[in-house]
Amino acid sequence: MKKLFSSILWSFRLAWKTCPTTLVSVALSLAVIACIPLSQSLLIGNTVSALSGSNGGAAWIYIVALALVVGINIIAQRWVISNMLILKSKVNYRVHCMLNNRLSTFPLSDIGSTKSQEDIRAAREAISKQELQVHTMSVMTLVSAFAMVLLLCLNIANVSIVAAIFAALCSLPLAIAMVILAKRDYAIYTLMYEDYRAENYYLDNLMAQSRAQELHLMRASRFFSQRVASWRRRAAGRELSLESVRGIISVVAGLLCSVLLFASLYFLVDSGADISYVAGSLIGIIACVNATQEVGYSFGQIINGALSVQQFRRVCDSDTYDHASEIKTSNPNRENISKIICKDVSVQYEGASSFALKDINLELMNNQMIAVVGASGAGKTTLINAILGITPIAQGSITYKGASSESKYNMLANVGLVSQDYGR
Incomplete structure (x- = not known):
């Protein structure tokens, strides 16, 4: 729960820094929408009361206001x-910039580790799922729906507390149904996409000219067409099952809403409320039910969005990789390095049983031109990466003479590297 609230606060801070005017505009608009059912309830009640009292002028005023x-x-x-x-668009742009800037200043000692790579992939996935970008809006939508129901129920509670309780419960069945359906949709749609992917594999083979000729010569075209039909039939079956369950759950939720609505109106009438007040409350409750039936999806987005926020913050907003600040400057100190000394340097890759390099001793002088020559796999790239600090060394030491700065990242400002991968 603490992480959930922390993620929500972080999302609001991000949205506020990104676009405060838009955030305030959305909040004010949702506040207006939250007052609509109560306003409709009061106006309809007054309209019915005016009409029953033969006060046509007042009735017209209420109708215009409605x-x-x-x-x-x-x-x-x-x-x-x-x-x-x-x-959403502005937050999406901002989080992409935040992650890209963070990656551009990532420390060499961390960028190659398994954990950091997992964290980076998780942060990328958090952005691509688009749940982080709508997290703030989902929270605001849920709060607006809660305020909408609360305002109407407080008004009904002035006449009957029991009726107000049943009126509040009217919004729950459809909201809960949406939560259940959202989880089921996610699970089944994942399987459906796998079915479509398998279908497209066989279909692509049938439609590609050279491949289709091979299948025809091998008398395999019929088998592939049968597989296409099989995967399509499986996906269609999942979709039909999904929609059937959706219909059943929606009908059951609707029936529960009707029963709760009837109970609320019964206790209103039993408490002595006049027909105008009952009519207004009826319209207000129905408006609340219609407005809050999609709240279940917002609830799911809040939970999933909180997880995405945590994945994103693990890379971009935490102390895990805080020493990346050493290279945040765009104009680092440039030192006059006179010599690079490698003494008994050994490199062993993670999971390997032997050293990739063993006991390397080397001195590189300033302005000296060298060539690293060796057979394929002898360790030329490994040696260069070790000198630059890209690959960690297992034994020995690498010293940079003449560099007064304590940070080796300032030393790298003197180094230019063209990798063989860029020359291919």
Whole structure:
């Protein structure tokens, strides 16, 4: 729970630093939307009361106000969607820049380790899943839905507390159903994509000209076409099962909502509320149910987004790789290195049973031109990487004479390297 709240706070700080005006605009719009069901409930109740009292002028005023509220609701929803897309785009750009800048200043002692590579891949996946970018918006949507239900239920509680409790419960069945369906969708869609990938493999072989001719000569075309049909049939079966379960769960959730709504209205009538108040409460509860039925997806995005935030922060916002700050400067100190001395240097790769290099002694003078010559696999690249600090040494030492700075990264400002991979 502590990590969840920490991730939420970090997401809000990131969104605020990225685009504060858009974040405030979304928050204010969601606050307006949260007040819509209560406003509709009060206006409809007053309209019915005015009509029953033959007060046509007041009824028309309430009807115009109700129309304005509906219009404001539509505009606010469109505005929220537009600003959420803007915020998502800007946050997406910012997190990409943060990760790329972090990777560009990663210390040589860490960049090649297995753990750092796992952390970097996890951070990349956290960005590509797009859950980190919408984390703030999911939290705000959930809070807005909770505030919407709370405001309406507080108004109903003035007449009947029991009715208010049942009114609050009306929004739960569909929200819970969405959570269940979201988890099921993720699991089944993953299997469906695997089915489609297998189908495309056989289909590509049938459609490629040279491959299709080979299959025809080998009398294997029919087998491949049968495999295409088999994988398509399997994917279609999963999709039909998914939609069938979705329909059943939605119907059950809808029936539960109806029962809870009936109970809420029953206790309202039993408490002595007039017909206008009951009518307004009915419309308000239905509006809340319609507005909060997708909240289940927001809840799932909050949980998944928190995990993505933790994966991202492990690389870009933690003390694990804090010594990368040694090379954050774009203009490091340039020292006049007079000599590089390698003394009894040995290199052994992780998991290897023998040394890749053993007891290497070498002196490199300033402005000296050298050639590293040897058979393939003799360790030429390993030696250069060891001198540059890319590959850690197992034994011995490498000394840089004339470098007054304590950081070896400042020494690397004097080195230029063209790898053989770039010359191929």
